[in-house]
Each structure stands twice: as structure tokens, then as C-alpha cells.
Amino acid sequence: MRITRHPILEFDRGRKILFYFNDKKVEGFEGESIASALHASGVRVLSYSLRYHRPRGFFCGIGKCSSCFMTVDGVPNVRTCITPIRENMRVRRQDGGVGELSDKRFAARKKMVVDDEIVVVGGGPAGMMAALAAAKQGASVTLIDENHRVGGQLIKQTHKFFGSLEEKAGKRGIEIAEELMKQINSVPGIHLILSTTVVGCYNNNTEDGGDRYRLVAVRRFMDGDQLLDVFCKRIVFACGAMENMLAFPGNDLPGVYGAGGVQTLMNVYGVRPGDRVLMVGAGNVGLIVSYQLLQAGVEVDRVVEVLPRITGYHVHAAKLRRCGVPIYTSHSIKEAYGSDRVEGAVVVEVDKNYAPVSGTEENVSCDTICLAVGLTPSVRLLEQMGVKTEFIPEAGGYVAVHDQSMQTSLNGVYVAGDASGIEEASTAMIEGQLAGVSAAASLGYDRGANELISRCRNALRIFRSGPFGEIPRRGKEKIAYLFDKMGKKIWGDSEL
Amino acid sequence: MNGYEKTGVLSLNDIRVPSENQLRKGVAIIECVQEIPCNPCAAICPVNAISMKDINSIPIVDFDKCTGCGKCVSICPGLAIFVVKTVDNSKALVTLPYEFLPIPKTGDKVKALNRWGEICGDAEVVRVNMLGKTTVVTIRVDKKLAMEVRNIRV
Structure with a gap:
């Protein structure tokens, strides 16, 4: 299952690590996730469902769903797709009950208090650019990400990006990720907190009535978790999106994976998802991941697309x-x-109303089914704060209503990237920059802020002006309309 | 709806075909027919042979200006550019991007594939350029296949 040679990637595997899966010794490599090491060892069933005890495997591969929950060292419901393996770790399948969480995990450590000017939640393309842009303006920024490294989904994009040559076009996502990581580590004023999940957001919760926000986060250490109490003046939410599921019989079988999850498995960890794949969806994700499967030495039986036309780039x-x-x-x-x-799938032709045409069923022999059927913005933290969200189909679901500077209905709370409407990594980077500069500017930092802001807006306008930008453009127009209609801010009173 | 939107395969009607004379000197064939925000080909061309009104326009090659240097082949994020050059009355050279293993070597005999991925003839590898991770391979094929061959099987 391990990829040894790849036309684009080199897998620099760390030292071998032994851990236990249901009391059996399993081998993996330092730095890889539990789910990846198990998959490479042929383990596809990670748990059994609560009521009907149906086998479950991983799905999203990036910590956004609950498909890969396992009990690790006695702690139930650990997201094994984003938890690295360590020596002698004890991993168990969950079957039915989920077990009990011991208080000791938290009690071991004193809570840590973080107080900073700007907090960026999410270290993908939008979040990295937001942190960099704000820090370059002179602001002090804390960047929080739940993975053990920054880069978000760029770290698995092995294809070359479109765009203008000045804006990194022709470079592969993995190269852009590396470049941005280097900058994050070298630009002063960015404090990086990794392996940390923000679980709660509260607005203006301070005794002195100052304009500060409060976030609660959990940082995962080898020997237990630590609670973080985070205070800040501005927040940028760049939490990304999660892959959509499709309703069909057997969709919970291990081997039905999100296309992005498969991309993580093969391009980040160098593990083949299977031998033969059926790809569902011919948008850009479905097409790109199919091609990358071929590069990883996996057969792709076919791509099926419910629409009458291929929606990704020709x-x-x-x-x-x-x-x-x-x-x-x-x-x-x-x-x-x-x-x-x-073990296989049945595909069927659909008529113009998308109803199956009986008699057109065809058997597809495959061990993996990839779903590339769209993404849904991650807005739960924004909703928890009370930010106004609306259902915008063109943006992929519920999104935070925001203005031209990416500020939401709450003063000082910004959003960027897929969390503000599903689009591309290229636009996420520009939006991140826009949010970061705007947040810093609202705190009084100004190193050519206005010029940067107008440059970002112009770049976004150009990106969305073609026929493929039409859907996100319509989404953003609706968001702008709703923001204007909302009139003044729900909370706070400072000007836009 | 265009045929390629359903099949993913272009026909010769979808692309501009150079004249015999232009093909003899070797020119870039850009198989990019949709307005996507992307311009590296136009930006990198050393003789300004590729024109675009704005970043979303479809790139147009001036076959008279184009020298067939192939710089655009390796930069194109869509792997959609090929250089075609006829060498005598019976043969043609096709330069294409190739991102698979094994990487072919000069002199290798490989299968020539068309836009549908079907084997349409034999080819001989005459040049292999490693530019970044996209290998640029030049093959010699029968002249009548020059506008058909778009991939190889090593």
C-alpha cells in the first residue's frame, strides 16, 4: 500500500514506530497519522457504528468528520486521521459504546492564557496569508491550527496552480505551502500554536468591558491535553470546509472516501487508498484527484458525473x-x-431530472469509491459567536455574511477562504490577505494598508470575472447584498 | 454545449490548426479552450507570440511569431500545450508534458496515445527535458499522427 516512487513527490519517511491496534503490533512511520499507518497495514475498518454496529472507515482525512474515531490510550473518540502515531500507543476500535473520558487528561496541566492582538483560527492558505499580512503590517498575531503543521490542504496539492505568473501560478500547491511556512517562521510577530483545536468562542467576555474576544482551545500533548484561554482584539476565522457526503446504499462502507481524504492519504502520507477507484464527480476536485491517483499508481475505472457536462476545467x-x-x-x-x-459499485445513467434510468445499471469492480461532490463551509465557530450566517447555495451552504474587508456582522471578527464561501486556494490566499490587513488596519497599523486592500479586491474581481468565476461571484454578490441590507452591526458600534 | 464538455476530448474543430509551412518550423498548439484565470504561457513566451486580452481570455498563438521553443509546455498548469514540428514528408516531432513514471529515455520505443487515450501508433523518444517535476518529452511519430498524438505509454 505504501508508495515508494512517485513522479512528483518524495516520501521522506521518518523512523519506524511500533504501536498496538487491538493488542496487535502494527508498524508505521514517525510523523504519520494513526489512520494512515493503519490503512498502510491493511486495516480499513476503524470502528463500528453505535446502533447497528456497521463497519466504518475514515472519510475526510482532515479531522472534520467523525468517521475515524477510535480509542487511543484509553481516550475515546480520538480523530485518528489527524493524530500522529507514537511508540507503544494503544489504539482500539470502538464498537457501540464510546467509553469514558478520564478527567486526568485535563487535570494534569494548568491552563495556559494567551493574550494577543489578532488571533487567526486555521492555518491553511487563507489563514497563513491572514497571519502574514497582519504581521507585516506590524500587528502581533497568534495562529492556531489543529494539525501538527500549518499548510492546510495545500500540502496535498501536487498539481500546478492556475493564475497569473506574479501570483504563484505554475507552482504546485505543495511548493506554495512550503514557501508560506518558511515565511510564517521568519516574519516577526507570528506566534504559532499547533495541534490545538478551538472549541469555544465568546464575544466581549471581559470584566473590564474592553473590546476583547475570548476563545477556548484544547492543545494536545503526548501525555495529556491542555486548556487554552485565548484573549484577543480581532479574530480571523479561516477554518476551511468539509467534504460533502452523498446518499446511496452502502455509502458508509469502509472504502467510500472523500476525494480530499484520499488525496491526503496518498500525497501527504504516501499510502495508496486501494487498487481500483470509482470517482464520483467531474468537478475540478474529482478530475484532479483522479489524475493524482494515476500518478500514485492506482487504477481509476471511470469518473461519473450526474450533470450532463463536465463541470471542472476541460x-x-x-x-x-x-x-x-x-x-x-x-x-x-x-x-x-x-x-x-x-467490493464494487453499481452506476446508473440519469435522465434530465436526475432520476435513474432503469435498465442502464452497470457494475463497476472497485475497492475504493471517491466522493468529489462538493464542500460545505465550516462555520460552526462563527455561529457559536453569534455571527450572522445565511444559506447561500453558490457559496456551498451556510456562510458568514461579510463585507468587502471580510469583516462579519461582529466588529473585529473576520472570515476568509472556504469558510466564507467555497472557492479556490488562490482566492483563499487573497481573501486571507485582505482579512489580515483589514484586521491590522482596524487596530491602527498602516504600512500601505489601503493600497494593499485595493490590490486584493482588484485581484479577487479579476479572478472571478471569467465564466468559471460566475458561481462564486454570484455567491459573493448575495453576501454583499445581505450585508448591506443588515444595515448596522449587530454588536459594537465602530464604523466599517 | 460543446462536445468536449461532455467527453473531455477536443476535436480538431475546437483548436486552431497551423499551416503546413508553420508546422515545418515547429509551433506551439495550445489546447486550452475555456476562459480560465491563468496566464503563465503568455507571460513566459520569449517572443510574445501568445496573446491574451486579460487573464481570463483564451490564449492565441501567433504561429508566425512562435519559434516552437517549448517554454510554455512546461509552465502550463493545465498541461495543455504541445509543440508540433514536421521534419520531412513522413515524420513529425511532438513535444508533450509527461508526469508519470517511468520517465522515458532518449531512443525508447513507446506507444503513442491520442486524446481518448487510445493507442494510435508507435513513437520514438528523441528528447527528454526535466524542467521541475514536469518532464517534457519529444517523440517522433508518423506525420499523419502529428495532430492526434497527445500522450505516450512508456
């Missing part, structure tokens, strides 16, 4: 087609079958 489709992978438009998956893992 150039991505052409790369796949000239390798001999068929794309079936007006087709979808009817069911996945298998006893405790995917």
Missing part, C-alpha cells in the same frame, strides 16, 4: 482522458456493495 478532463480514463456524464452511483469494505 484541461483537467483532457489530462485524464488521454490516459484512457472514461468520464460518464449524466451518470451517478446507485449503490456500493461489500461485506465489511467496498
Whole structure:
């Protein structure tokens, strides 16, 4: 299952680590996640569902869903897709009950208090750019991410990015991630807190009535967790998005994975998801991941797309087609079958109302099904704070209503990237920059802030002006309309 | 709806085909037919042969200006640019981006694949350039395949 040679990537595997899975010794490499090490050892069933004890495998691979929960060293519901393995760790499948969380995990450490000017939640392309932009203006920034490194989903993007040559086009996502990580480590004024999940957000919760926000976060250490009490004047939420699930019989079988999850498994950890894949969805994600599967030495049986046309870029489709992978438009998956893992699927043609055409069913022999059927913005923390959200289909679901500077309905609370509407990494980076500069500027920092802000807005306008920018553009127009209609801020009183 | 939106495969009607004379000197064929915000090909061209009105426009090659240098082949994020040059009455050289293993070597006999991924003939590798991670491979094929071959199987 391990990829040894790859046309784009080199897997610099750390030292071997032994740990236990249900009391059996399993081997993995330092730095990889539990789910990845288990997958490489042939373990696909990570747990059994609560009521019907159905086998479950991982799905999103980036800590956004609950599919990979396991009990680790006695702690239940650990997201094994983002938890690195360590020597002699004891990993167990959960079956039905979830067990009890021991208070000792928290009691071992005193809580840590962080007080900073700006806090950025999420270290993907938007968050990294927000932190960098704010720090370059002179502000002091804390960047929090729940993974053990920054980079978000850029670290698995092995394809070259589109865009203008000045804006990093022609570079691969992995190269951009590396460049930004270097900058994060060298630009003064950025404090990085990794392996830390923000679990609670409160507005203006201070006794002195100052304009400060308070976040509660949990930092994971080898020997227990630590509670973080974080105070700040401005927040940028760049929490990204999570992959959509599709309803069909057998969709919970191990082997039905998010396309992005598969990308993480093969491009970050160098583990093949299976031998033969059915890809569902011919948008850019489906097309790109299919091509990357071929590069990883995995067969792609076909791509099915429910719409009558391929929605991703033609150039991505052409790369796949000239390798001999068929794309079936007006087709979808009817069911996945298998006893405790995917053994195959049935695909079917759909009519113009997207109803299955009976008699067109076809069996596809595969051990992996990738779902590339869109993303949903992660807005839970924003909602918890009381930021106004609205359902905008063009933006991928509920998003925080925000203004041109990426500020939400709460003063001093900003949003950027997929969390503000599903789009590309390129636009996420620009939005992040916009949010970071705006947040810093609102605190009085100004190193050419206005010029930068207008440059970012212009870049976004150009990016969205083509036919492929139409959907996000409409989404952003609706968001702007709703923001204007809202009139004044729900909370606070300072001007925009 | 264009045919390629359904199939993912272009026909010769979707692209501009150079003249015999232009093909003899070797020119870039850009198989990028949608307005996507992207411009590295135009920006990198040393003779300004690729024009775009703005970043979303479809790149247009001036076949008279183009020298067939192939700089655009390796920079194109969509791997959508090829250089085609006819060498005599029966053969043509096709330069294409290749991101798979094993990387072919000069002199290798490989299979030539068309836009559908079907084997359409034999090819001989005449040049391999490693520029970054995208290998640029030049193959010699039958002249009649020059506008068909877009991939190889090593």
C-alpha cells in the first residue's frame, strides 16, 4: 500500500514506530497519522457504528468528520486521521459504546492564557496569508491550527496552480505551502500554536468591558491535553470546509472516501487508498484527484458525473482522458456493495431530472469509491459567536455574511477562504490577505494598508470575472447584498 | 454545449490548426479552450507570440511569431500545450508534458496515445527535458499522427 516512487513527490519517511491496534503490533512511520499507518497495514475498518454496529472507515482525512474515531490510550473518540502515531500507543476500535473520558487528561496541566492582538483560527492558505499580512503590517498575531503543521490542504496539492505568473501560478500547491511556512517562521510577530483545536468562542467576555474576544482551545500533548484561554482584539476565522457526503446504499462502507481524504492519504502520507477507484464527480476536485491517483499508481475505472457536462476545467478532463480514463456524464452511483469494505459499485445513467434510468445499471469492480461532490463551509465557530450566517447555495451552504474587508456582522471578527464561501486556494490566499490587513488596519497599523486592500479586491474581481468565476461571484454578490441590507452591526458600534 | 464538455476530448474543430509551412518550423498548439484565470504561457513566451486580452481570455498563438521553443509546455498548469514540428514528408516531432513514471529515455520505443487515450501508433523518444517535476518529452511519430498524438505509454 505504501508508495515508494512517485513522479512528483518524495516520501521522506521518518523512523519506524511500533504501536498496538487491538493488542496487535502494527508498524508505521514517525510523523504519520494513526489512520494512515493503519490503512498502510491493511486495516480499513476503524470502528463500528453505535446502533447497528456497521463497519466504518475514515472519510475526510482532515479531522472534520467523525468517521475515524477510535480509542487511543484509553481516550475515546480520538480523530485518528489527524493524530500522529507514537511508540507503544494503544489504539482500539470502538464498537457501540464510546467509553469514558478520564478527567486526568485535563487535570494534569494548568491552563495556559494567551493574550494577543489578532488571533487567526486555521492555518491553511487563507489563514497563513491572514497571519502574514497582519504581521507585516506590524500587528502581533497568534495562529492556531489543529494539525501538527500549518499548510492546510495545500500540502496535498501536487498539481500546478492556475493564475497569473506574479501570483504563484505554475507552482504546485505543495511548493506554495512550503514557501508560506518558511515565511510564517521568519516574519516577526507570528506566534504559532499547533495541534490545538478551538472549541469555544465568546464575544466581549471581559470584566473590564474592553473590546476583547475570548476563545477556548484544547492543545494536545503526548501525555495529556491542555486548556487554552485565548484573549484577543480581532479574530480571523479561516477554518476551511468539509467534504460533502452523498446518499446511496452502502455509502458508509469502509472504502467510500472523500476525494480530499484520499488525496491526503496518498500525497501527504504516501499510502495508496486501494487498487481500483470509482470517482464520483467531474468537478475540478474529482478530475484532479483522479489524475493524482494515476500518478500514485492506482487504477481509476471511470469518473461519473450526474450533470450532463463536465463541470471542472476541460484541461483537467483532457489530462485524464488521454490516459484512457472514461468520464460518464449524466451518470451517478446507485449503490456500493461489500461485506465489511467496498467490493464494487453499481452506476446508473440519469435522465434530465436526475432520476435513474432503469435498465442502464452497470457494475463497476472497485475497492475504493471517491466522493468529489462538493464542500460545505465550516462555520460552526462563527455561529457559536453569534455571527450572522445565511444559506447561500453558490457559496456551498451556510456562510458568514461579510463585507468587502471580510469583516462579519461582529466588529473585529473576520472570515476568509472556504469558510466564507467555497472557492479556490488562490482566492483563499487573497481573501486571507485582505482579512489580515483589514484586521491590522482596524487596530491602527498602516504600512500601505489601503493600497494593499485595493490590490486584493482588484485581484479577487479579476479572478472571478471569467465564466468559471460566475458561481462564486454570484455567491459573493448575495453576501454583499445581505450585508448591506443588515444595515448596522449587530454588536459594537465602530464604523466599517 | 460543446462536445468536449461532455467527453473531455477536443476535436480538431475546437483548436486552431497551423499551416503546413508553420508546422515545418515547429509551433506551439495550445489546447486550452475555456476562459480560465491563468496566464503563465503568455507571460513566459520569449517572443510574445501568445496573446491574451486579460487573464481570463483564451490564449492565441501567433504561429508566425512562435519559434516552437517549448517554454510554455512546461509552465502550463493545465498541461495543455504541445509543440508540433514536421521534419520531412513522413515524420513529425511532438513535444508533450509527461508526469508519470517511468520517465522515458532518449531512443525508447513507446506507444503513442491520442486524446481518448487510445493507442494510435508507435513513437520514438528523441528528447527528454526535466524542467521541475514536469518532464517534457519529444517523440517522433508518423506525420499523419502529428495532430492526434497527445500522450505516450512508456
